Amino acid sequence: MLDIQKLVKSFGTKRAVRGLSFTVEKGTVLGFLGPNGAGKSTTMRMISGVLEPDSGDALIAGKSVVSQRREAQAALGYLPEGAPLYDDMTPPEFLAFMAAARSLPKSERKPAIERAIADSRISTVCGQRIGSLSKGYRRRVGLAGAILHDPPVLLLDEPTDGLDPNQKRAVRALIARMAPTKAIVISTHTLTEVPAMCTRAIVIDRGRIVADETPEGLRQLSPDGTLEGAFTKLTDQAEAESA
Amino acid sequence: MNYLRQQLGSFVPVFRREIGAYYSTPMAYVFLAVFLLAIGMFTWEASSFFDTGTADLSPFFVWHPWLYMIFLPALAMRLWADETSAGTDELLLSLPLGMPGLVLGKLLAAWSVAGVGLLLTFPMWITVNFLGEPDNAAIILTYFVSFLMAGSYLSVGAAVSALTRSQVTAFVISVVIAFIFTAAGWPLVLSGVKSIFGAGFADLVAQFSFLSHFEAAQRGVLEFRAVLFFLGFMALWTILNGLWASRHRLG
Numbered sequence: 382m383l384d385i386q387k388l389v390k391s392f393g394t395k396r397a398v399r400g401l402s403f404t405v406e407k408g409t410v411l412g413f414l415g416p417n418g419a420g421k422s423t424t425m426r427m428i429s430g431v432l433e434p435d436s437g438d439a440l441i442a443g444k445s446v447v448s449q450r451r452e453a454q455a456a457l458g459y460l461p462e463g464a465p466l467y468d469d470m471t472p473p474e475f476l477a478f479m480a481a482a483r484s485l486p487k488s489e490r491k492p493a494i495e496r497a498i499a500d501s502r503i504s505t506v507c508g509q510r511i512g513s514l515s516k517g518y519r520r521r522v523g524l525a526g527a528i529l530h531d532p533p534v535l536l537l538d539e540p541t542d543g544l545d546p547n548q549k550r551a552v553r554a555l556i557a558r559m560a561p562t563k564a565i566v567i568s569t570h571t572l573t574e575v576p577a578m579c580t581r582a583i584v585i586d587r588g589r590i591v592a593d594e595t596p597e598g599l600r601q602l603s604p605d606g607t608l609e610g611a612f613t614k615l616t617d618q619a620e621a622e623s624a
Numbered sequence: 625m626n627y628l629r630q631q632l633g634s635f636v637p638v639f640r641r642e643i644g645a646y647y648s649t650p651m652a653y654v655f656l657a658v659f660l661l662a663i664g665m666f667t668w669e670a671s672s673f674f675d676t677g678t679a680d681l682s683p684f685f686v687w688h689p690w691l692y693m694i695f696l697p698a699l700a701m702r703l704w705a706d707e708t709s710a711g712t713d714e715l716l717l718s719l720p721l722g723m724p725g726l727v728l729g730k731l732l733a734a735w736s737v738a739g740v741g742l743l744l745t746f747p748m749w750i751t752v753n754f755l756g757e758p759d760n761a762a763i764i765l766t767y768f769v770s771f772l773m774a775g776s777y778l779s780v781g782a783a784v785s786a787l788t789r790s791q792v793t794a795f796v797i798s799v800v801i802a803f804i805f806t807a808a809g810w811p812l813v814l815s816g817v818k819s820i821f822g823a824g825f826a827d828l829v830a831q832f833s834f835l836s837h838f839e840a841a842q843r844g845v846l847e848f849r850a851v852l853f854f855l856g857f858m859a860l861w862t863i864l865n866g867l868w869a870s871r872h873r874l875g
Contacts, residue, residue, distance in 0.1 A: 392875055423875075429718040433873045451630060451720035459718045465711030467641070469648050481637035482719045526715075 382407050382564035383534050388427050388437035390420075390588075397423045399588040400437070405564040407533070410556060412579035412596070413568040416616050420588040421568045422462045425538050428566075429459040442533050455483065458532040460540055462568075464523030468512030472503050472522045475511060479526045493529055500555055501525035502548075516543035524552065528559070535565045541574055553578050572608045575599075586616045634721035638729030642703070643736065651702075652737050659695050659741045663687060667748065679756025681763055684748050685842045688770050689806050689834050692777045697798035699737060700781025701791045703730045704869060708789040713872055727866045731775075731782050738774040742767065762844025769841035772854040773834055777802055779861035786868040809833025 383405040390398040398420040405411050415421050426432040428439045430446045430453060439446045444453040467475055476497055480490040498504050501521045506514055511522060520543055527535060540556075541549045556565060556578055567578060575582055576596040584592040584599070592599060592615050596608065603610030646652040663684070667673050671683030707713040716726070752758045781798040788794050807813050808829050818826035830836045837850040 390875065426714065426875075431714050431717040431873065432875045451722070454718060454720040457718070459715075461711065461714040461718065463711055465715050467645070467712055468710070469645050470641075474644065478637055478641050479719070481640070482634065482721055484633060484720075 382442060383428070383566065384440040385424075385428065386438045386440070388424060388439065389435045390423055390427060390432065391435055397588055398427070398434075401585065401588065401590060402437075403583060403590065403593065405534075405566060407564055408561050409581055410560050410565045410567065410579045412575045412582040413566050413585070414570065414572070414575065414582055414612065415585040417570070419585050419616075421585065422538060423588075424585070425459075425462070425536055425566075425568055429457060429461075429536055430454045431461075455530075456533055458527035458530065458535045460520075460523045460527040460537045462538040464520045466511045466519060466522055466526075468510065470511055471509060472498065472507050472511060472525065475522060476525060476529055479529050483530045485530060493531070497525040497529045500528060502551055517545060517548050520544060521548070521552070524555075533563055535559070535563055537565070538568045539570075540567060541569070541571065549574075572612060575608060584612065584615050591615045631722035632725040632728070634719075634725030635729045635732075638721070638726050639733050642730050642733030645702075646733065646737050652740075655695065655699055655737065656741050656744060659691070660744055662695070663691055663745060666691070673748075673751075679752045679758045681748060681752055681758070681766065682842055684745070685766050685770065685838075689773065689838055692774055693802040693806050694799060696734075696738060696774060696777040697781040697784075697795050697802060700734050700778045701785050701794040701798065703734060703782045704786035704865075705788055705791045705794045708872070709791075717872060723866050723870055727782075727862055727869060731779060731862060731865070734778050734782065735775050738778060739771060742771055742774065759844055765844055765846050766841050769838060769846070769850060769854070772851065772858075773838055776834065776854045776857045776861075779858040779865065780805075783861045783865035783868060786865055786871075805832065806834050809835030809837075809839070 385401060385403050388398055388401045389396075401420070401424055403411075413421055413424070423432065427434045428441070428446065430450045434447065438448075439453070441453040442456040444456060446453040467478070470478065473494060476494045477490065480493060485493055498507065501524045503518060503521050503525060506518050506522075511519065514522065520540065524537070524540055527537065541552050544552060553574075556567070559565065560580075567574070569575070579596055582592070582594055582596050582599050583590055592602065592611070594602065599611050600606055600608055601611075603612075603614055666687040667684045671686065673683045676683055704713075707716060749763060752763075753760070780801050781794070784798045784801065785791075785794040788797075810833075814826050814830055817829050837847070837853045840847040840850060
């Protein structure tokens with residue numbers, strides 16, 4: 382479903398992503414972990430076609446994001462970091478814009494919008510401008526925009542950031558429900574989210590993959606048997622090696 | 625054909641989104657109110673509309689380039705800078721949209737707001753018709769060229785807006801560029817250029833000025849080269865706009 386091939390990106394002299402490769406199959410929920418500045422968001426931006434990679438490619442449902450950008454983007458639902466949205470629109474207006482921008486057939490737009498509103502549980506705030514919504518609701522409106530066209534590949538950057546425990550549970554349930562038919566990548570630095578949502582976890586540090594395991598396998602890499610321990614060990618190790 | 629549809633398919637959703645942004649916030653209304661107030665004041669007070677003794681709109685049209693120079697960059701400054709500062713450019717660039725449609729959708733949304741401003745000056749036209757018998761065909765023609773000129777100013781503002789995340793910076797740079805292209809045909813500037821670089825160069829400078837190209841239209845003469853100038857000018861800045869907006873993909 383999603384095939385990442387040797388992605389490389391530098392900003393000036395800083396090498397943000399250094400030859401990242403992995404594949405995600407249908408039915409997998411991949412946790413994409415790493416410390417701040419490890420290259421998570423840069424990788425997400427390259428997969429979504431927002432940034433052009435210096436080299437490498439990402440195939441989304443078989444379409445290259447470099448040479449068939451629009452076809453690849455059509456198969457992808459993307460929630461960018463911080464869930465940027467148009468503040469002057471209401472959630473239904475925003476979703477109508479997304480439906481039009483994704484060229485959904487006119488007859489499918491209304492049911493798709495209603496389904497996305499129900500799935501992301503934002504029906505109570507439909508009359509409000511997005512600018513007046515709380516962080517948690519904004520994130521859910523962004524999520525509704527990402528799942529609107531029922532894409533085979535979902536790319537979610539920090540989808541549960543700023544949500545209260547009830548909302549987090551609702552988002553996890555939604556992801557679990559969508560998981561069997563989609564390939565989902567979730568970037569996060571909240572480690573407790575990983576066993577709750579993901580079937581597989583990749584840890585990256587300084588633009589390289591340092592671990593690719595199940596959450597359980599990742600836990601066993603650590604001296605004390607916790608995910609946090611594994612995370613610290615893996616990312617510290619990379620730091621020591623590069624020093 | 626299919627290629628065109630891919631590139632321009634983004635026009636309608638983007639145009640509608642931008643129109644919504646102008647009219648669902650006070651932006652369009654404030655722009656229209658202040659623009660109409662300013663053009664009314666200049667026409668009546670500075671040009672003494674009633675004292676000219678002729679029933680035409682020249683005391684009204686003469687101010688268009690100068691007011692556009694200030695007002696239209698204010699209308700265009702948000703088009704791209706706002707996306708960049710709010711982070712919504714990332715959302716927009718992740719959608720399967722063609723850049724040409726995106727650029728044109730944004731420009732035409734701003735241009736249509738300016739067009740509404742121009743249409744709302746109709747009381748001036750009614751007034752001259754009430755007072756005398758003006759050449760209405762000439763007036764319509766001048767309106768048409770003025771509308772083209774408005775698009776040219778907006779194309780500069782929209783392109784510059786893609787270069788920065790600050791709307792204020794976009795506004796200031798656009799006004800400076802707009803001033804250069806306006807004032808290049810100003811007699812005060814032209815006589816200075818003439819005395820330093822000679823008459824030939826002064827003629828060349830005047831060729832690139834909005835004032836020179838609007839001048840014939842103000843007299844009710846449709847100059848083909850003026851129409852071509854404004855269309856070409858817009859095309860150039862629209863291409864620059866697309867290039868500068870595409871730079872976002874490079875990071």
